[in-house]
Amino acid sequence: MNRPSAKTTNPRPLSLAHNLQRTRAAHAQEVAQDYVEAIADLIATSGEARAIDLARRLGVTHVTVSRTIRRLQRAGLVTAQPYRAIFLTPAGRKLSDESRRRHEIVVAFLQSLGVPARAAQADAEGLEHHVSEETLAVFVTHLAKSGGHK
Numbered sequence: 001m002n003r004p005s006a007k008t009t010n011p012r013p014l015s016l017a018h019n020l021q022r023t024r025a026a027h028a029q030e031v032a033q034d035y036v037e038a039i040a041d042l043i044a045t046s047g048e049a050r051a052i053d054l055a056r057r058l059g060v061t062h063v064t065v066s067r068t069i070r071r072l073q074r075a076g077l078v079t080a081q082p083y084r085a086i087f088l089t090p091a092g093r094k095l096s097d098e099s100r101r102r103h104e105i106v107v108a109f110l111q112s113l114g115v116p117a118r119a120a121q122a123d124a125e126g127l128e129h130h131v132s133e134e135t136l137a138v139f140v141t142h143l144a145k146s147g148g149h150k
Contacts, residue, residue, distance in 0.1 A: 030129045033099040034058065035068055036077055039086055040096040048085035102128040102136060109139040112146050 077092035110120035
């Protein structure tokens with residue numbers, strides 16, 4: 001009986017490693033993207049972003065928010081002082097805008113395929129962090145052809 005070699009059964013092990021590495025990197029950025037987007041939303045709707053409001057919006061504890069805000073400060077994405085509002089730095093605003101753009105493209109693409117709005121919003125929360133720029137560009141092209149996105 002001839003058994004296929006590992007080379008035949010897994011022709012692109014380096015591609016798999018690259019893809020998994022990209023996924024891990026995307027996971028690492030998810031929290032930062034979600035936080036800066038939520039901070040921007042809170043500032044836009046209520047004029048400020050407070051830790052308690054972030055905790056409610058993101059469904060996490062105040063302690064989790066505090067720890068994450070410290071990490072975001074170290075990354076240069078936010079400024080904050082204890083018991084004060086949280087603000088985005090220019091880098092934080094840029095990341096928020098990019099995250100929102102990705103989210104909107106994914107939602108519009110899913111809806112163009114017939115996915116109901118509520119499901120498209122929920123699914124986009126995970127997909128937006130993992131879709132490559134190349135795939136987003138294809139989504140945008142599809143949406144332009146179908147008249148589904150600006």
